[in-house]
Amino acid sequence: MLLIWFLLISYTTTTSTSTLRSVNHLAVSQSIRDGETLVSAGGITELGFFSPGNSTRRYLAIWYTNVSPYTVVWVANRNTPLQNNSGVLKLNEKGILELLSPTNGTIWSSNISSKAVNNPVAYLLDSGNFVVKNGHETNENSFLWQSFDYPTDTLMSGMKLGWNIETGLERYLTSWKSVEDPAEGEYTSKIELTGYPQLVRFKGPDIRTRIGSWNGLYLVGYPGPIHETSQKFVINEKEVYYEYDVVARWAFSVYKLTPSGTGQSLYWSSERTTRKIASTGEEDQCENYAFCGANSICNFDGNRPTCECLRGYVPKSPDQWNMSVWSDGCVPRNKSNCKNSYTDGFFTYKHLKLPDTSASRYNKTMNLDECQRSCLTTCSCTAYTNLDIRDGGSGCLLWSNDLVDMRKFSDWGQDLFVRVPASELDHAGHGNIKKKIVEIIVGVIIFGFLICASVFIIRNPWTARKLYNKHFKSKPRKEDGDLPTFNLSVLANATENFSTKNKLGEGGFGPVYKGKLIDGQVLAVKRLSKESGQGLEEFKNEVALIAKLQHRNLVKLLGCCIEGEEKMLIYEYMPNQSLDYFIFDETKRKLLDWHKRFNIISGIARGLLYLHQDSRLRIIHRDLKTSNILLDANFDPKISDFGLARSFLGDQFDAKTNRVAGTYGYIPPEYAARGHFSVKSDVFSYGVILLEIVSGKKNREFSDPQHYNNLLGHAWRLWTEGRALELLDEVLGEQCTLSEIIRCIQIGLLCVQQRPEDRPDMSSVGLFLNGDKLLSKPKVPGFYTEKDVTSEANSSSANHKLCSVNELSITILDAR
Ligand SMILES: *[C@@H]1O[C@H](CO)[C@@H](O)[C@H](O)[C@H]1NC(C)=O
Ligand SMILES: *[C@@H]1O[C@H](CO)[C@@H](O)[C@H](O)[C@H]1NC(C)=O
Ligand SMILES: *[C@@H]1O[C@H](CO)[C@@H](O)[C@H](O)[C@H]1NC(C)=O
Numbered sequence: 001m002l003l004i005w006f007l008l009i010s011y012t013t014t015t016s017t018s019t020l021r022s023v024n025h026l027a028v029s030q031s032i033r034d035g036e037t038l039v040s041a042g043g044i045t046e047l048g049f050f051s052p053g054n055s056t057r058r059y060l061a062i063w064y065t066n067v068s069p070y071t072v073v074w075v076a077n078r079n080t081p082l083q084n085n086s087g088v089l090k091l092n093e094k095g096i097l098e099l100l101s102p103t104n105g106t107i108w109s110s111n112i113s114s115k116a117v118n119n120p121v122a123y124l125l126d127s128g129n130f131v132v133k134n135g136h137e138t139n140e141n142s143f144l145w146q147s148f149d150y151p152t153d154t155l156m157s158g159m160k161l162g163w164n165i166e167t168g169l170e171r172y173l174t175s176w177k178s179v180e181d182p183a184e185g186e187y188t189s190k191i192e193l194t195g196y197p198q199l200v201r202f203k204g205p206d207i208r209t210r211i212g213s214w215n216g217l218y219l220v221g222y223p224g225p226i227h228e229t230s231q232k233f234v235i236n237e238k239e240v241y242y243e244y245d246v247v248a249r250w251a252f253s254v255y256k257l258t259p260s261g262t263g264q265s266l267y268w269s270s271e272r273t274t275r276k277i278a279s280t281g282e283e284d285q286c287e288n289y290a291f292c293g294a295n296s297i298c299n300f301d302g303n304r305p306t307c308e309c310l311r312g313y314v315p316k317s318p319d320q321w322n323m324s325v326w327s328d329g330c331v332p333r334n335k336s337n338c339k340n341s342y343t344d345g346f347f348t349y350k351h352l353k354l355p356d357t358s359a360s361r362y363n364k365t366m367n368l369d370e371c372q373r374s375c376l377t378t379c380s381c382t383a384y385t386n387l388d389i390r391d392g393g394s395g396c397l398l399w400s401n402d403l404v405d406m407r408k409f410s411d412w413g414q415d416l417f418v419r420v421p422a423s424e425l426d427h428a429g430h431g432n433i434k435k436k437i438v439e440i441i442v443g444v445i446i447f448g449f450l451i452c453a454s455v456f457i458i459r460n461p462w463t464a465r466k467l468y469n470k471h472f473k474s475k476p477r478k479e480d481g482d483l484p485t486f487n488l489s490v491l492a493n494a495t496e497n498f499s500t501k502n503k504l505g506e507g508g509f510g511p512v513y514k515g516k517l518i519d520g521q522v523l524a525v526k527r528l529s530k531e532s533g534q535g536l537e538e539f540k541n542e543v544a545l546i547a548k549l550q551h552r553n554l555v556k557l558l559g560c561c562i563e564g565e566e567k568m569l570i571y572e573y574m575p576n577q578s579l580d581y582f583i584f585d586e587t588k589r590k591l592l593d594w595h596k597r598f599n600i601i602s603g604i605a606r607g608l609l610y611l612h613q614d615s616r617l618r619i620i621h622r623d624l625k626t627s628n629i630l631l632d633a634n635f636d637p638k639i640s641d642f643g644l645a646r647s648f649l650g651d652q653f654d655a656k657t658n659r660v661a662g663t664y665g666y667i668p669p670e671y672a673a674r675g676h677f678s679v680k681s682d683v684f685s686y687g688v689i690l691l692e693i694v695s696g697k698k699n700r701e702f703s704d705p706q707h708y709n710n711l712l713g714h715a716w717r718l719w720t721e722g723r724a725l726e727l728l729d730e731v732l733g734e735q736c737t738l739s740e741i742i743r744c745i746q747i748g749l750l751c752v753q754q755r756p757e758d759r760p761d762m763s764s765v766g767l768f769l770n771g772d773k774l775l776s777k778p779k780v781p782g783f784y785t786e787k788d789v790t791s792e793a794n795s796s797s798a799n800h801k802l803c804s805v806n807e808l809s810i811t812i813l814d815a816r
């Protein structure tokens with residue numbers, strides 16, 4: 001929309017008087033008079049005298065030869081014109097170029113640094129750079145002086161726009177006064193060094209428009225000279241500059257700052273006679289600097305601009321705003337108080353011209369996550385984004401205070417993450433984020449399933465046929481081959497007849513023994529208690545299905561044993577036992593630093609997500625607790641006992657059961673009181689485990705002396721009082737990332753909400769943990785005090801006392 005093609009009518013001239021003489025260099029004591037020219041080696045550029053438009057004044061200038069229309073790219077004596085064609089250009093022995101007039105003497109001169117000067121010569125290069133160098137100089141790029149250091153209104157290929165920090169030299173464009181007068185006009189284009197460098201166009205001292213900052217590919221407000229050019233923006237201790245280069249031979253491209261203050265990209269292809277002008281489109285009002293005031297986004301929809309406040313901001317002067325007077329901009333509706341800033345979230349804007357970077361700071365090494373964290377921990381930080389959008393993005397750019405001069409683009413621009421206080425996050429409108437996340441998740445799941453399925457099928461054609469039979473033939477067939485069965489005698493041997501010295505613990509459905517086979521393999525054998533609701537055949541099928549659930553955060557089921565009354569499940573053995581063994585132990589818990597704990601928290605979430613969303617079987621664990629989280633040698637968590645509730649209690653997924661499996665302290669209110677369960681019941685248990693991991697305290701056993709709260713109530717109270725960090729296990733000390741801990745606590749509280757519908761699902765939890773999704777504000781958790789538990793589930797309190805000795809599970813009990 002912004003690229004308008006049209007033909008230029010200005011900059012034509014009537015000078016083409018017959019040339020007397022052309023030379024290709026200018027040595028000391030030689031001169032160039034009006035009418036003579038200096039031509040570059042390739043004949044591409046030419047230096048001589050010209051008069052613009054109908055003017056009769058003469059200027060020393062550089063232009064391209066043989067292009068149409070005639071286009072001047074540099075003017076020497078722009079402020080001191082010659083009145084007639086009596087001017088002479090000379091090079092003196094000090095290497096200084098002098099433009100002499102017979103009456104006024106030197107009217108323009110170059111000046112050079114005090115480098116050793118020896119037999120200087122002036123050349124015009126094919127690039128259009130007019131240079132003075134020492135005669136013996138062999139280095140192509142060593143100049144005593146070059147016109148590229150003193151641009152006029154035109155940026156050419158290979159010219160640096162910006163700063164040499166070491167010498168203080170600033171190269172910038174200054175417009176002509178008018179098409180007939182090359183004198184310095186009121187517009188300038190400069191690289192601003194405050195904050196993250198950006199290209200800014202001034203009218204006098206005021207910013208007229210911002211071309212913007214560099215995003216790795218282009219200046220964010222303007223994709224640049226589009227034709228066969230490569231652009232770069234160099235920022236280091238020595239230099240800060242923008243440069244573009246024309247890739248194609250025999251093509252020219254220049255960028256001009258016109259007398260009216262607009263930018264034009266001019267382009268000649270090989271014919272050199274057809275010039276095209278790519279106007280940059282800054283003519284629309286949205287290009288006017290801060291047209292919409294602070295904290296608001298300009299959108300130009302074809303014929304008029306509109307301004308829209310950023311999320312969480314409201315017009316500063318609503319009356320004026322209503323009359324389309326936008327310059328006052330917007331102010332925060334509810335300023336985030338920094339005390340609770342960890343509840344703040346971010347709203348993503350896409351295709352944006354990033355705000356003025358003069359109030360920004362940047363870091364090239366941080367990634368987007370670190371960037372977000374850095375923003376959250378700084379009170380004044382209002383937005384962040386990647387510094388460089390290439391290769392998925394890198395670097396960090398952070399804004400403080402007001403965000404000024406943003407506009408919406410349809411086909412370029414960058415993502416901006418704007419900080420929004422929690423109170424604004426509940427407002428409707430981030431539906432598109434939600435929708436997108438759902439889309440991504442669905443996509444990932446489908447993709448993952450396809451990959452798994454195809455790998456499965458490719459690797460094992462026989463299984464493929466079985467799969468086909470299983471799913472497409474009318475009756476599922478008995479598949480004995482799938483799950484290895486163990487002989488009872490073998491297991492009895494391995495566990496020394498299920499001796500108590502080999503007992504590892506007691507899980508929800510029976511005791512677990514350590515076993516060692518004759519070949520040395522170590523196993524965990526779970527001897528299931530007898531009261532299963534299912535027939536043998538059903539049970540076996542069910543277990544075979546469970547064995548197919550494989551995930552690195554689930555304990556692997558190796559086989560089963562069904563003989564007579566005995567049912568056993570054989571699992572891989574976990575050397576580090578279970579989470580409760582570490583996390584609640586005075587000394588052992590020191591082994592779990594925050595990094596390990598966070599890894600455990602994330603691992604459980606991944607395993608649970610797999611159980612909840614696996615497309616073939618939807619498993620609700622129903623007895624998730626710290627003793628069911630086993631730890632491998634690396635302290636990676638593995639969920640155990642999954643699917644057992646299902647095989648024991650049958651396939652009643654969506655509603656209600658009159659038998660409750662679960663453990664007090666971990667079961668949600670609706671389950672304890674009414675037997676209602678769903679994936680959200682597991683989410684509740686997950687939340688409890690999370691808070692236990694963070695605090696190193698048991699929900700059931702914790703009681704704060706003043707308030708009789710359990711751990712959930714205690715966490716909630718600290719949260720509301722803004723002291724959430726006090727929940728942190730004291731052995732963790734200073735080592736940890738506070739924002740990550742706060743985030744975890746918030747996630748934990750969201751997971752233990754009273755109403756299942758207020759709890760997030762596990763896919764959201766995963767996104768929360770990674771910081772990829774905005775967190776909402778937690779409300780009061782369920783089972784807040786000890787009293788809640790007993791009153792809500794009083795009918796089962798007697799049972800519970802019996803069963804919860806030693807933190808046993810309440811395997812089966814009647815809730816009514
Ligand atoms: C030059 O003069 C001619 C005739 O006087 C006029 O038509 C034309 O517009 C002038 N050009 C400029 C650039 O002023
Ligand atoms: C040259 O001198 C004359 C009169 O001395 C003056 O009017 C004119 O502006 C001068 N030109 C320059 C370029 O200084
Ligand atoms: C150029 O103008 C100057 C006065 O500014 C005059 O002295 C000189 O003779 C003129 N030269 C020509 C060639 O007209």
Ligand SMILES: *[C@@H]1O[C@H](CO)[C@@H](O)[C@H](O)[C@H]1NC(C)=O
Pocket residue numbers: 109110111
């Ligand atoms: C170089 O010349 C310009 C005018 O042409 C002048 O403004 C500047 O101060 C000079 N720089 C030095 C270092 O002499």
Ligand SMILES: *[C@@H]1O[C@H](CO)[C@@H](O)[C@H](O)[C@H]1NC(C)=O
Pocket residue numbers: 318319322
């Ligand atoms: C702005 O206009 C809308 C309707 O166009 C109106 O509902 C609202 O009250 C107005 N606000 C102010 C502050 O005038």
Ligand SMILES: *[C@@H]1O[C@H](CO)[C@@H](O)[C@H](O)[C@H]1NC(C)=O
Pocket residue numbers: 333334423424
């Ligand atoms: C502002 O924040 C406070 C507390 O954070 C909240 O109670 C209030 O509803 C918020 N106001 C608006 C307009 O969102």
Ligand SMILES: *[C@@H]1O[C@H](CO)[C@@H](O)[C@H](O)[C@H]1NC(C)=O
Pocket residue numbers: 363364365366370
């Ligand atoms: C950028 O961030 C990294 C990692 O946070 C830090 O080590 C480095 O010092 C930062 N660099 C600057 C210039 O601030």
